[in-house]
Amino acid sequence: MCLAIPAKIIEINNQMANVEVGGVSRQASVILLPDASPGNYVLMHAGFAISLVDEEEALETIKLFEQLAAGQ
Amino acid sequence: MSLPFLDEFRQGAHLRALMEKLNERAGELARPVRIMEVCGTHTMAISRHGIRQALPESIQLISGPGCPVCVTANADIDRFLEISLIPGVIVTTFGDMLRVPGTRMGLAQARGNGAQVQIVYSTLDALKIARENPDAAVVFFGVGFETTAPTVAATMIEAHENGIDNFLVLSAHKVVPPALEALCNTPGLAVDAFLCPGHVSAIIGPEAYEPVADAFGIPCVIAGFEPADILQSMIMICDQMTSGRAEVELQYTRGVRPGGNPAAMAIMQKVFQPADAEWRGLGTIPASGLAIREEFSAHDAAQRYDVDVSYSREPAGCLCGAILTGIKTPRDCPLFDKGCTPDHPIGPCMVSSEGACSAYHQYEI
Amino acid sequence: MKSEDRILLAHGSGGRLSRELVESVFGKIMSNPILDRMDDAATLKLEGRLAFTIDSHVVSPIFFPGGDIGRLSLTGTVNDLAMMGAIPLYISAGFIIEEGFRLRDLEIIAGSLQAAALEAAVQVVAGDTKVVGRGAADGIFITTCGLGSIPQGIMLSGSGAIPGDQIIVSGTIGDHGAAILSHREGIEFDAELKSDCAPLGALVGAMIEASPNIHVLRDPTRGGVAATLNEIAYASGVDIEINEEKIPYRSEVRGTCELLGLDPLILANEGKLVAFVAGSDSEIVLETMRKHTFGSEATVIGMVQNQASSRPRVYARTLLGSRRIISMPTGEQLPRIC
Numbered sequence: 001m002c003l004a005i006p007a008k009i010i011e012i013n014n015q016m017a018n019v020e021v022g023g024v025s026r027q028a029s030v031i032l033l034p035d036a037s038p039g040n041y042v043l044m045h046a047g048f049a050i051s052l053v054d055e056e057e058a059l060e061t062i063k064l065f066e067q068l069a070a071g072q
Numbered sequence: 073m074s075l076p077f078l079d080e081f082r083q084g085a086h087l088r089a090l091m092e093k094l095n096e097r098a099g100e101l102a103r104p105v106r107i108m109e110v111c112g113t114h115t116m117a118i119s120r121h122g123i124r125q126a127l128p129e130s131i132q133l134i135s136g137p138g139c140p141v142c143v144t145a146n147a148d149i150d151r152f153l154e155i156s157l158i159p160g161v162i163v164t165t166f167g168d169m170l171r172v173p174g175t176r177m178g179l180a181q182a183r184g185n186g187a188q189v190q191i192v193y194s195t196l197d198a199l200k201i202a203r204e205n206p207d208a209a210v211v212f213f214g215v216g217f218e219t220t221a222p223t224v225a226a227t228m229i230e231a232h233e234n235g236i237d238n239f240l241v242l243s244a245h246k247v248v249p250p251a252l253e254a255l256c257n258t259p260g261l262a263v264d265a266f267l268c269p270g271h272v273s274a275i276i277g278p279e280a281y282e283p284v285a286d287a288f289g290i291p292c293v294i295a296g297f298e299p300a301d302i303l304q305s306m307i308m309i310c311d312q313m314t315s316g317r318a319e320v321e322l323q324y325t326r327g328v329r330p331g332g333n334p335a336a337m338a339i340m341q342k343v344f345q346p347a348d349a350e351w352r353g354l355g356t357i358p359a360s361g362l363a364i365r366e367e368f369s370a371h372d373a374a375q376r377y378d379v380d381v382s383y384s385r386e387p388a389g390c391l392c393g394a395i396l397t398g399i400k401t402p403r404d405c406p407l408f409d410k411g412c413t414p415d416h417p418i419g420p421c422m423v424s425s426e427g428a429c430s431a432y433h434q435y436e437i
Numbered sequence: 438m439k440s441e442d443r444i445l446l447a448h449g450s451g452g453r454l455s456r457e458l459v460e461s462v463f464g465k466i467m468s469n470p471i472l473d474r475m476d477d478a479a480t481l482k483l484e485g486r487l488a489f490t491i492d493s494h495v496v497s498p499i500f501f502p503g504g505d506i507g508r509l510s511l512t513g514t515v516n517d518l519a520m521m522g523a524i525p526l527y528i529s530a531g532f533i534i535e536e537g538f539r540l541r542d543l544e545i546i547a548g549s550l551q552a553a554a555l556e557a558a559v560q561v562v563a564g565d566t567k568v569v570g571r572g573a574a575d576g577i578f579i580t581t582c583g584l585g586s587i588p589q590g591i592m593l594s595g596s597g598a599i600p601g602d603q604i605i606v607s608g609t610i611g612d613h614g615a616a617i618l619s620h621r622e623g624i625e626f627d628a629e630l631k632s633d634c635a636p637l638g639a640l641v642g643a644m645i646e647a648s649p650n651i652h653v654l655r656d657p658t659r660g661g662v663a664a665t666l667n668e669i670a671y672a673s674g675v676d677i678e679i680n681e682e683k684i685p686y687r688s689e690v691r692g693t694c695e696l697l698g699l700d701p702l703i704l705a706n707e708g709k710l711v712a713f714v715a716g717s718d719s720e721i722v723l724e725t726m727r728k729h730t731f732g733s734e735a736t737v738i739g740m741v742q743n744q745a746s747s748r749p750r751v752y753a754r755t756l757l758g759s760r761r762i763i764s765m766p767t768g769e770q771l772p773r774i775c
């Protein structure tokens with residue numbers, strides 16, 4: 001129901017962030033995510049950052065997949 | 073260049089390993105399970121990666137009501153279309169909306185009839201159009217769930233604070249938990265577990281599904297949107313099923329925090345209040361909609377424009393309600409492929425290219 | 438006429454201003470012996486089998502990264518000829534211009550059309566200009582016709598695919614569609630995205646020379662690779678399978694598609710082709726293509742499986758190893774939020 005993709009915050013000016021995905025950049029509002037700062041990956045939905053991507057959790061999940069794949 | 077946090081969850085080797093494990097777990101199930109993916113974005117991902125076709129026979133995935141556009145009722149669409157035909161109005165909405173039919177016509181036809189329709193990626197783009205066209209009224213059609221509603225709310229606050237009075241919203245927003253409960257209350261519901269929407273959960277938090285898991289004993293796993301996420305979530309569901317648990321579990325740990333996103337919730341609640349809402353194919357569900365609060369009524373298109381939509385009818389004969397709950401299949405619908413086709417959809421299951429009827433049409437006809 | 442001038446209705450009236458416009462813009466920019474005669478029709482001497490086609494071009498925005506409507510209107514028609522195996526020779530162009538259009542822009546567009554004609558080794562031998570009132574057109578529309586000659590023994594058709602054919606694309610997919618989208622009003626992105634808009638006649642010439650066993654050539658323009666493969670499957674009555682992992686994309690195209698929720702397979706291409714080649718010859722064709730500027734990233738993406746038993750279908754082998762159906766795209770490509 002809601003497409004949101006991980007985008008990297010390059011800079012923030014006045015609640016508007018310049019975010020980047022695969023070499024494509026766009027303006028996104030960070031008004032819904034007051035804690036966001038440059039360098040963070042955020043989930044972007046319809047031009048708004050809606051959630052921080054927790055990089056540690058992401059790596060945990062990936063590690064789990066790797067272990068699973070290695071175990072076979 | 074890679075796409076970080078996407079590509080890592082699409083690795084062929086990981087997917088195959090996850091698939092193998094899922095097969096293993098599925099073999100331990102006492103009986104076949106039917107998992108409903110509630111969210112339309114999950115439906116899209118499942119189809120795009122061919123997950124349904126790869127599943128063991130004991131797992132069946134059925135598409136739920138989670139495509140916000142597809143469940144928008146005719147009355148709401150008709151109201152938007154009527155507004156679009158008022159001279160001096162520019163209507164704006166998301167691209168998803170263009171295909172959805174109203175009682176007499178759809179947005180694409182309204183555009184053909186002279187309506188000024190602008191498709192936008194974000195409400196901020198709609199606000200920009202309002203700024204650039206001070207003489208026109210710019211009406212945004214707000215569709216979507218808790219992920220989208222805060223973005224619309226934030227834009228309305230900005231319009232309000234900056235005196236952009238020609239920016240209006242017609243709200244057809246909906247919220248997920250009441251709809252899930254309504255589904256669970258459907259007699260004969262044939263769903264064993266829910267794959268819950270990751271991005272809605274990023275806003276409302278995992279706790280919102282606890283009533284469903286507790287009261288109805290249905291396992292809920294909040295899933296990310298990449299194929300590895302979806303496979304892992306199904307493994308988690310199988311584990312719950314075999315061990316007889318019915319809990320809310322979080323697979324999408326990188327995107328969802330306990331408690332969700334309080335800032336976004338606060339903004340949403342500042343602008344919207346719960347209201348009964350009509351869902352295409354499902355009927356009226358109490359407190360499942362979001363109405364614009366009095367404070368923002370100056371930006372409420374429903375209040376500004378008193379249009380007559382007394383002609384509105386819900387599509388007669390559509391069985392989507394029963395299909396969504398797994399009680400009936402598209403074949404049972406007398407309209408299937410007769411009057412209701414992907415090019416001329418009637419119900420929500422056909423409107424969405426990934427809806428049950430549309431998928432069935434693609435494969436079986 | 439001065440560059441800062443704007444096109445007036447009178448420029449399409451057939452009178453003095455018309456003549457001035459034709460002479461100072463088209464006559465000057467596209468000059469060649471046939472056009473320069475300014476007769477009512479071009480007279481041409483041609484032999485053998487001919488390919489003849491027409492295509493109207495409307496694009497918004499008119500100027501986009503990697504090209505403009507002028508270049509597009511030439512390459513589009515030249516490529517249609519090339520896909521039949523024809524050597525593109527002559528082009529005619531009709532311009533429908535909205536009153537108030539900037540003369541300077543018209544000159545740029547005519548110039549890039551001419552530059553593309555030189556690149557494609559064709560001549561623009563006939564033209565027409567009409568001016569319509571404000572609002573009756575969106576800036577400028579260009580219709581081009583093309584004439585090409587088909588070498589002896591060449592028989593290409595969308596119905597020629599047979600089981601065992603390898604499916605080759607000449608390079609990255611979706612560049613044009615993504616470039617246009619990124620500049621659409623209400624969407625706007627910043628990206629190093631360029632339209633792939635290019636004439637493919639020379640590439641096709643080399644391919645045909647390399648192998649007599651090319652069965653189908655198509656340029657996947659509107660509707661993208663998804664539409665093209667479905668058309669060919671249908672016309673040939675075969676089932677097709679492509680391998681998702683093999684499809685070449687630029688990362689910016691992937692980024693755009695992820696952001697907007699679009700499938701890159703349905704984005705338009707304007708300088709790419711899809712070739713169905715007998716399995717035995719796919720290597721040599723691929724090698725030939727890769728030597729060419731517009732085929733340097735050519736790659737095999739799939740093959741023709743079998744005669745279709747029921748409705749011909751296009752399948753994609755997914756990352757998971759399962760098969761999904763790639764259906765004929767319906768309607769326009771718009772950003773999704775779900």
Ligand code: SF4
Pocket residue numbers: 387389390391392395402405406407408409412413417418419420421422423429
């Ligand atoms: S076939 Fe059409 S009318 Fe029938 S249930 Fe499906 S969507 Fe509704």
